[in-house]
Amino acid sequence: MAVDIKNLNHNQLTELIAKAQTRQTELQKAKVTELRDKINALIKAEGLTFDDVFGQRPPRSKRAGVSVAAKxxxxxxxxxxxxxxxxxxxxxxxxxxxxxxxxxxxx
Missing domain, CATH: 4.10.430 (H-NS DNA Binding Protein)
Known part of the structure; x- marks a missing residue:
């Protein structure tokens, strides 16, 4: 589908760009999801877990959300x-x- 952008006005170009960016984001998310599924399938096929392969995730900072006493x-x-x-x-x-x-x- 070829779009002749020379015949589009400013509003039409803006709308086209917004649609293209939305579609690009959708494709990127789909690609990431597909790759994640492939990786999980490979890990499962080997009889391992995510943590076995990549190690455990580090715990969140202990200081996060801790309130400090009033000085x-x-x-x-x-x-x-x-x-x-x-x-x-x-x-x-x-x-x-x-x-x-x-x-x-x-x-």
């Missing part, structure tokens, strides 16, 4: 805390401007 507490509202990591909260900067020392806000 600083807002002197005017003890519910507000900060671990000392990342961007300073507004209440922390405001307290420093009013003359409160960092060590006075330690939790």
């Amino acid at each position: 600083y507490r807002n002197p005017t509202d003890p519910e507000q805390t900060w671990s000392g990591r990342g961007k300073r909260p507004r209440w922390f900067n405001d307290a420093l401007k009013t003359g409160v020392k960092e060590k006075d806000m330690l939790a």
Whole structure:
């Protein structure tokens, strides 16, 4: 199927490009799925498991999702805390401007 792109306007070209990119993505996914199935079939035919061939996957980081204890507490509202990591909260900067020392806000 040959498309004469010289006779297409801007909107038609944009639509054609979008369709082509979508189709290209679909073909890539199908190719990956087919290859994955072939690999799994070969592994199974040899009587092995995925982990036997490629080894076990490393565990996720133990630190991921772990919350850190609060290091600083807002002197005017003890519910507000900060671990000392990342961007300073507004209440922390405001307290420093009013003359409160960092060590006075330690939790």
